[in-house]
Amino acid sequence: MQFPTAVDPQWIASFINAELIGATGHQATGINEIHKVTPGDISFVDHEKYYDTCLRSAATFIIINKKVDCPDGKTLFVCEDPFSAYVKLVKHFRPFVPSDKMVSDSALIGEDTVIMPGAFIGHHVTIGRNCLIHPNVTIYDHTEIGDNVIIHAGTVLGADAFYFKRRKERASQYDKLESCGRVIIHDDVEIGAGCTIDKGVSGDTVIGRGTKLDNQVHIGHGTVIGSNCLFAAQVGIAGKARIEDEVILWGQVGVNKDLTIGRGAVVYAQSGVPSSLEGGKVYFGSPVDEARTKMKELAASKMLPEIWKRINS
Amino acid sequence: MQFPTAVDPQWIASFINAELIGATGHQATGINEIHKVTPGDISFVDHEKYYDTCLRSAATFIIINKKVDCPDGKTLFVCEDPFSAYVKLVKHFRPFVPSDKMVSDSALIGEDTVIMPGAFIGHHVTIGRNCLIHPNVTIYDHTEIGDNVIIHAGTVLGADAFYFKRRKERASQYDKLESCGRVIIHDDVEIGAGCTIDKGVSGDTVIGRGTKLDNQVHIGHGTVIGSNCLFAAQVGIAGKARIEDEVILWGQVGVNKDLTIGRGAVVYAQSGVPSSLEGGKVYFGSPVDEARTKMKELAASKMLPEIWKRINS
Amino acid sequence: MQFPTAVDPQWIASFINAELIGATGHQATGINEIHKVTPGDISFVDHEKYYDTCLRSAATFIIINKKVDCPDGKTLFVCEDPFSAYVKLVKHFRPFVPSDKMVSDSALIGEDTVIMPGAFIGHHVTIGRNCLIHPNVTIYDHTEIGDNVIIHAGTVLGADAFYFKRRKERASQYDKLESCGRVIIHDDVEIGAGCTIDKGVSGDTVIGRGTKLDNQVHIGHGTVIGSNCLFAAQVGIAGKARIEDEVILWGQVGVNKDLTIGRGAVVYAQSGVPSSLEGGKVYFGSPVDEARTKMKELAASKMLPEIWKRINS
Numbered sequence: 001m002q003f004p005t006a007v008d009p010q011w012i013a014s015f016i017n018a019e020l021i022g023a024t025g026h027q028a029t030g031i032n033e034i035h036k037v038t039p040g041d042i043s044f045v046d047h048e049k050y051y052d053t054c055l056r057s058a059a060t061f062i063i064i065n066k067k068v069d070c071p072d073g074k075t076l077f078v079c080e081d082p083f084s085a086y087v088k089l090v091k092h093f094r095p096f097v098p099s100d101k102m103v104s105d106s107a108l109i110g111e112d113t114v115i116m117p118g119a120f121i122g123h124h125v126t127i128g129r130n131c132l133i134h135p136n137v138t139i140y141d142h143t144e145i146g147d148n149v150i151i152h153a154g155t156v157l158g159a160d161a162f163y164f165k166r167r168k169e170r171a172s173q174y175d176k177l178e179s180c181g182r183v184i185i186h187d188d189v190e191i192g193a194g195c196t197i198d199k200g201v202s203g204d205t206v207i208g209r210g211t212k213l214d215n216q217v218h219i220g221h222g223t224v225i226g227s228n229c230l231f232a233a234q235v236g237i238a239g240k241a242r243i244e245d246e247v248i249l250w251g252q253v254g255v256n257k258d259l260t261i262g263r264g265a266v267v268y269a270q271s272g273v274p275s276s277l278e279g280g281k282v283y284f285g286s287p288v289d290e291a292r293t294k295m296k297e298l299a300a301s302k303m304l305p306e307i308w309k310r311i312n313s
Numbered sequence: 314m315q316f317p318t319a320v321d322p323q324w325i326a327s328f329i330n331a332e333l334i335g336a337t338g339h340q341a342t343g344i345n346e347i348h349k350v351t352p353g354d355i356s357f358v359d360h361e362k363y364y365d366t367c368l369r370s371a372a373t374f375i376i377i378n379k380k381v382d383c384p385d386g387k388t389l390f391v392c393e394d395p396f397s398a399y400v401k402l403v404k405h406f407r408p409f410v411p412s413d414k415m416v417s418d419s420a421l422i423g424e425d426t427v428i429m430p431g432a433f434i435g436h437h438v439t440i441g442r443n444c445l446i447h448p449n450v451t452i453y454d455h456t457e458i459g460d461n462v463i464i465h466a467g468t469v470l471g472a473d474a475f476y477f478k479r480r481k482e483r484a485s486q487y488d489k490l491e492s493c494g495r496v497i498i499h500d501d502v503e504i505g506a507g508c509t510i511d512k513g514v515s516g517d518t519v520i521g522r523g524t525k526l527d528n529q530v531h532i533g534h535g536t537v538i539g540s541n542c543l544f545a546a547q548v549g550i551a552g553k554a555r556i557e558d559e560v561i562l563w564g565q566v567g568v569n570k571d572l573t574i575g576r577g578a579v580v581y582a583q584s585g586v587p588s589s590l591e592g593g594k595v596y597f598g599s600p601v602d603e604a605r606t607k608m609k610e611l612a613a614s615k616m617l618p619e620i621w622k623r624i625n626s
Numbered sequence: 627m628q629f630p631t632a633v634d635p636q637w638i639a640s641f642i643n644a645e646l647i648g649a650t651g652h653q654a655t656g657i658n659e660i661h662k663v664t665p666g667d668i669s670f671v672d673h674e675k676y677y678d679t680c681l682r683s684a685a686t687f688i689i690i691n692k693k694v695d696c697p698d699g700k701t702l703f704v705c706e707d708p709f710s711a712y713v714k715l716v717k718h719f720r721p722f723v724p725s726d727k728m729v730s731d732s733a734l735i736g737e738d739t740v741i742m743p744g745a746f747i748g749h750h751v752t753i754g755r756n757c758l759i760h761p762n763v764t765i766y767d768h769t770e771i772g773d774n775v776i777i778h779a780g781t782v783l784g785a786d787a788f789y790f791k792r793r794k795e796r797a798s799q800y801d802k803l804e805s806c807g808r809v810i811i812h813d814d815v816e817i818g819a820g821c822t823i824d825k826g827v828s829g830d831t832v833i834g835r836g837t838k839l840d841n842q843v844h845i846g847h848g849t850v851i852g853s854n855c856l857f858a859a860q861v862g863i864a865g866k867a868r869i870e871d872e873v874i875l876w877g878q879v880g881v882n883k884d885l886t887i888g889r890g891a892v893v894y895a896q897s898g899v900p901s902s903l904e905g906g907k908v909y910f911g912s913p914v915d916e917a918r919t920k921m922k923e924l925a926a927s928k929m930l931p932e933i934w935k936r937i938n939s
Contacts, residue, residue: 096758098740114411118433118449120744120761120779132409134472135433135451136744138761138779138819153433153451153469154509156779156819159760162840162858172814172836173854173872188485193451193469193509194529196780196819196841196859210485214475215509215531216549216820218841218859228486232475233509233531234549234567236842236860236877246486251549252567252585254860254878254896270567270585270599272878272896286599286896286912287924298600300930304613307937311620427724431746431762445722447785448746448764466746466764466782467822501798506764506782506822507842523798527788528822528844529862541799545788546822546844547862547880559799564862565880565898583880583898583912599912611913617926624933 001180001202002030003093009061009075012042015092016085018063018077022070028061031089031180033222035240036203042089044082083165087178090202094180097123097141110147122158128187140199146187152215155195158183161221161239163201177201181222186210192217192233201239208245220257232269244279254286314493314515315343316406322374322388325355328405329398331376331390335383341374344402344493346535348553349516355402357395396478400491403515407493410436410454423460435471441500453512459500465528468508471496474534474552476514490514494535499523505530505546514552521558533570545582557592567599627806627828628656629719635687635701638668642714644689644705648696654687657715657806659848661866662829668715670708709791713804716828720806723749723767736773748784754813766825772813778841781821784809787847787865789827803827807848812836818843818859827865834871846883858895870905880912 006027013020029040034050037043037059044063045054054062061075063082070076079085103109103121110129115121118135125139128147133139137151140158151157161181164174181200185207191197192215197205200222207219208227218236219225225237226245235249238257247261250269255261262279272286284291319340326333342353347363350356350372357376358367367375374388376395383389392398416422416434423442428434431448438452441460446452450464453471464470474494477487494513498520504510505528510518513535520532521540531549532538538550539558548562551570560574563582568574575592585599597604632653639646655666660676663669663685670689671680680688687701689708696702705711729735729747736755741747744761751765754773759765763777766784777783787807790800807826811833817823818841823831826848833845834853844862845851851863852871861875864883873887876895881887888905898912910917 096740099743099761102743102761116433117412117415118431118451118744118762120742134453135412135415136431136449136467136469136762136780138744140760140779150473152472153453154449154467154507154762154780154820156762156841159778159819159841160776160816162818162838164838164856170836171853174836174838174856176816190473190489192475193472193511194467194507194531194780194820194842198819198841210483210487212475212477212487214533215469215472215511216507216529216842218820220840220859227484230477230487232551233533234547234860238858238877251551252565252878256895269569269587270583270896274895289928296931297927300934301610301614301927302602303934304617304930305609307620307933308613308616310937311623427722429746430725430728431744431764447766448725448728449744449762449780449782463786465785466766467762467780467820503786503802505788506785506824507780507820507844523800525788525790525800527846528782528785528824529820529842540797543790543800545864546846547860564864565878582882582900583896614923614927615915617930618922620933621926621929624936 001032001090001094001182003028006040009077012061012089013077016063016077016079016088018079018085019067021067021076021078023060023073023075026060026075031086031093032059032202033200034059036222042077042086044086046082083175083177087176090178090180094142094178099123104141116153134193140183142199143183143185145185146189146209148188149185150190151185152191152193152195154193155191155197157185157191157197158199159196161198161201163221163239179221181205183207186227189213195219198239214251226263247279314345314403314407314495316341319353322390325374325402326390329376329390329392329401331392331398332380334380334389334391336373336386336388339373339386339388344399344406345372345515346513347372349535355399357399359395396488396490400489403491403493407455407491412436417454429466447506453496455512456496456498458498459502459522461501462498463503464498465504465506465508467506468504468510470498470504470510471512472509474511474514476534476552492534494518496520499540502526508532511552527564539576560592627658627716627720627808629654632666635703638687638715639703641718642689642703642705642711644703644711645693647693647702647704649686649699649701652686652699652701657712657719658685658828659826660685662848668712670712672708709801709803713802716804716806720768720804725749730767742779760819766809768825769809769811771811772815772835774814775811776816777811778817778819778821780819781817781823783811783817783823784825785822787824787827789847789865805847807831809833812853815839821845824865840877852889873905 032041042061043059063077104123107121107125113131116135119137122141127145131149134153138156143158161179163177186209188210195217197219198221206224211229214233220239222240225243232251234252237255242260244263248266255273259276266282268284282291285294345354355374356372376390417436420434420438426444429448432450435454440458444462447466451469474492476490499522501523507529510532511534519537524542527546533552535553538556545564547565550568555573557576561579568586572589579595581597595604598607658667668687669685689703730749733747733751739757742761745763748767753771757775760779764782769784787805789803812835814836821843823845824847832850837855840859846865848866851869858877860878863881868886870889874892881899885902892908894910908917911920
C-alpha cells in the first residue's frame with residue numbers, strides 16, 4: 001500500500017519503538033512485501049536467512065530484529081519483533097473502519113453500473129461504468145473494479161490474506177499478518193457466484209482484462225492473473241501465484257502459491273499444480289504432468305495388477 | 314425459453330439485420346439450444362460442421378452465417394454473426410431488470426413458505442408451499458421452486474451460464490452467450506449452504522424431486538438431475554450433464570459436461586467423471602473406473618517401487 | 627441438546643405415541659446421538675444390529691422399534707418408527723422460529739464486537755467480545771462464538787446436518803433427521819470467506835481455540851476440531867470427524883466422516899483421507915499415504931510405460 005502522504009522515519013521509529021539506524025533524510029511512502037518493494041517502501045525481516053534478500057531489495061526502510069550493517073541510503077528500524085511492528089504500522093495506516101450501510105458513502109460508482117440489493121460495497125471502493133454487482137456480493141474496502149465487470153451473487157472480493165506467523169509459545173499460536181493490499185479487477189471481467197478473491201498482504205491481487213471465472217473459484221492473496229484467462233468452477237489458487245494471459249484451468253484445479261503458469265497453458269480438471277508450468281502446453285494430474293505423458297501413465301497403470309502378477313510368476 | 318407471445322419472422326429478420334430465406338408463414342415461439350429445440354424455436358449455428366445437425370433439428374428458425382439450401386418448412390436468418398444476433402434476441406426478450414428490493418413484487422410465494430432476512434428473490438420467481446429460504450440466499454429472476462423445498466444460507470440459484478465464444482481478434486476475447494434459461498427445483502429438494510446452481514443457456518437446469526445437496530455444491534447450466542439423488546459437499550457438475558435418479562456422489566466429486574450418469578450409480582469421494590457412466594455400479598478414481606478395478610490398481614501401485622527395483626535387477 | 631427443564635417420560639411416551647417400558651422415576655434432560663449420550667439423555671435405535679450398543683450406552687431413555695429386555699434403570703419407548711418419533715421430539719424442543727430482522731433480539735453480542743451490514747444473527751446466538759462479523763455472514767440460531775473471533779463475508783455457521791434416512795417406499799426417499807446441535811467457535815478463531823460449518827445432529831460442531839480456516843472450507847455436522855489447526859482453502863471435512871490440535875490441511879483436502887486425524891499431522895493439498903491418521907506425520911495422496919511413501923510411488927509410476935514395454939519384450 002501507498003501512504004496518503006509521506007511519513008517521517010523518526011515518527012515511525014518512535015511509533016514502533018525501534019532504534020533508527022542509517023539514513024534519515026528521506027520519507028517513507030508505503031508498505032510492501034519483500035518481493036514487491038519499490039524505493040520509499042517499508043518492509044520487514046525477522047529470519048536471518050532472509051536478511052540479505054531484504055537488505056539488497058529496493059526497500060528504503062527495513063524493520064529488522066538485529067543490528068546489522070546498514071546499506072548506503074537505507075534506514076533500519078531495529079526492534080525485537082519486526083512482525084508485530086509491521087502489523088502495528090498496517091493497522092495505523094489502514095485501520096478497519098466499520099460500516100453502517102450496505103453501500104459506503106465513500107464508494108465511487110460509475111455510470112450505468114447497477115448494484116443489486118443485499119450487495120455490500122465498502123469504503124473507498126471504486127467501480128467503473130456499466131458494471132453489474134449481483135445480490136449479496138461483498139466488496140471489502142479499497143477494492144478497485146474497472147468497466148463492464150459482472151460479479152455474481154454471494155461472491156466476496158477483498159477478504160483478508162490467509163497469512164499467519166506461528167508463535168509456538170502462545171496459547172493461540174497463529175499471529176495474523178494484517179493485510180493492507182487490495183483487489184484490482186480490470187475491465188470486462190466476469191466473476192461467477194460464490195467466489196472468494198482475497199486482498200494482497202501489502203500488494204494487490206489482480207484479475208486481468210477479459211478474464212472469466214466460473215462459480216466457487218478461490219484466488220489467494222497477491223495472486224496476479226493475466227488477461228483472457230478462463231477458470232472453471234471450484235478452481236483454487238493459493239497466494240502470490242502468477243497466472244499469465246490466456247491460461248485455461250478446468251474445474252477443481254488446485255494451484256500452489258509462489259509459482260508461474262505460462263501464457264496459454266491449459267490444465268485439465270482436478271489437476272494439482274505444485275510448481276511453475278511452461279506456457280502453451282496441456283497438463284493433467286495431481287501432481288500435474290504434460291497431459292500426453294500423464295495419459296500414457298494412466299493407461300499403463302491399468303496394467304498394474306497384470307504386471308504384478310507376471311513379475312511374481 | 315418460450316416467448317410470451319408468438320413473434321413474426323419478418324420482425325426478427327429486421328431486428329437482427331438478417332436475410333430471411335424459406336418459409337414465412339409460421340411464428341417463432343421461443344429460443345433454444347440445438348440439443349433442446351422443439352418446433353417453433355429459434356436456434357443458431359455458426360460452424361460449418363454443425364450446419365447439418367442444426368438444419369435437421371426440430372428448430373423451425375435457424376440463424377446461420379451462410380446461404381444454404383433451406384429445408385422445407387424451415388426459415389433461415391442469414392447474417393454474418395449468428396452468435397451476436399442470437400444474443401441480441403435473448404437480451405430483447407429476456408432483458409435484465411434491476412431490482413430495488415430484496416423480494417420482487419412479481420415473485421409468487423406459496424402459503425407457509427418462510428423467506429428469511431437477507432434473502433433476495435428476483436422478478437417472476439415462483440416458490441411453492443411450505444418452503445424455507447434461509448438468510449442471504451440469492452434467487453435470480455424466473456427461477457421456479459416447488460413445495461417443501463429448503464434452501465440454506467448463501468446459496469445462489471440462477472446465476473448466468475459460464476458460456477463464452479472466443480474472439481481472438483478482440484482485446485477482451487470472450488464474448489458472452491447471454492443465458493435465458495431457468496433453474497427449476499422440484500418438490501422436497503433440500504439444498505445446502507453456499508451452493509451455486511446456474512440457469513440454463515436457453516433450456517432449464519433441473520433438480521428432481523427429493524434430491525438432497527450438501528454444502529458448496531456447484532451445478533452447471535442446463536444440467537438435469539433426477540429424483541432422490543444425494544450429492545455430498547463440494548461436488549461440482551459442469552453444464553448440460555444428465556444425472557439420472559438415485560445417483561449418489563460423495564464429497565468433492567467432479568463431473569464433466571455433456572454426459573450421463575445412469576440411475577443408481579455411486580461415485581466415491583474426489584473422483585473425476587470425464588464421460589458417461591452406466592447406472593447401478595460403484596465408481597472411484599480421477600478419472601473414475603469401477604471401484605473394484607480401481608482398488609486393485611491402487612493396491613498394485615503400492616508395489617511400484619518394488620516392481621521397478623526387480624525389473625532393474 | 628439439553629432441554630431447558632427436565633421432561634417427564636410419561637409425557638414423552640404419550641407425545642410420540644410409544645409404549646413405555648422400564649423405569650419411570652427419572653426425568654429426561656436432553657437428546658443425543660448414540661456416540662455422545664450421557665445419563666438423562668434420550669437416544670433412538672431402529673436397526674437390530676445397533677440395539678446392543680444403544681442399550682448399553684449411557685442413554686437413560688431409548689426409543690426403539692421392538693420390545694426387548696429393558697436394562698436396569700433405563701426406560702424404553704417402544705414404537706414403530708423411532709426415527710420419526712425422535713424427529714418429532716427434536717421439532718418440539720427445538721422448533722424453527724422465523725426471524726424478521728437481521729440481528730435477533732435474543733442474540734447476545736459482546737463488547738467491541740462489530741456486526742457488519744448484511745450479516746444475519748439468529749435467535750439465542752452468543753458472540754463474545756472483540757469479534758468482527760463481516761457482511762453477508764449467516765449465523766443460525768443457538769450458535770456460540772468466543773472472543774476475538776473474525777468471520778469473513780458470506781460464511782454460514784449452523785446450517786442443518788446433511789443426514790437422511792432412506793425410505794425406498796416413498797416418492798421422496800430421503801427423510802430428514804432434524805438437527806438440534808450447535809456450532810461452537812472458541813476464542814481467537816478466524817474463518818475465511820464463503821465457508822460453511824454445519825451444526826451437529828444433536829451434539830456440537832466445535833472449532834478449537836486459535837484455529838484458522840481459509841476461504842470456502844466446509845465442516846460437516848458434529849465434527850470437532852482442536853486448537854491451532856490451519857486449514858487452507860476449499861478443504862472439506864465430513865461429519866463427526868475428530869481433528870486434534872495443530873493439524874495442518876492444505877488446499878482442497880477431503881476428509882471422511884467418523885475418523886480421527888492425530889495431533890500435528892500435516893496433509894498435503896488435494897489429498898483424500900478415508901480413515902484415521904496418526905499424528906505427527908506428513909501425508910499425501912488420494913487416498914493418502916505417508917508423503918515419503920507416496921512420493922516414491924509417484925516417482926515409480928512415471929516409469930510405468932517403460933515397465934510395461936520391458937515386461938512385454
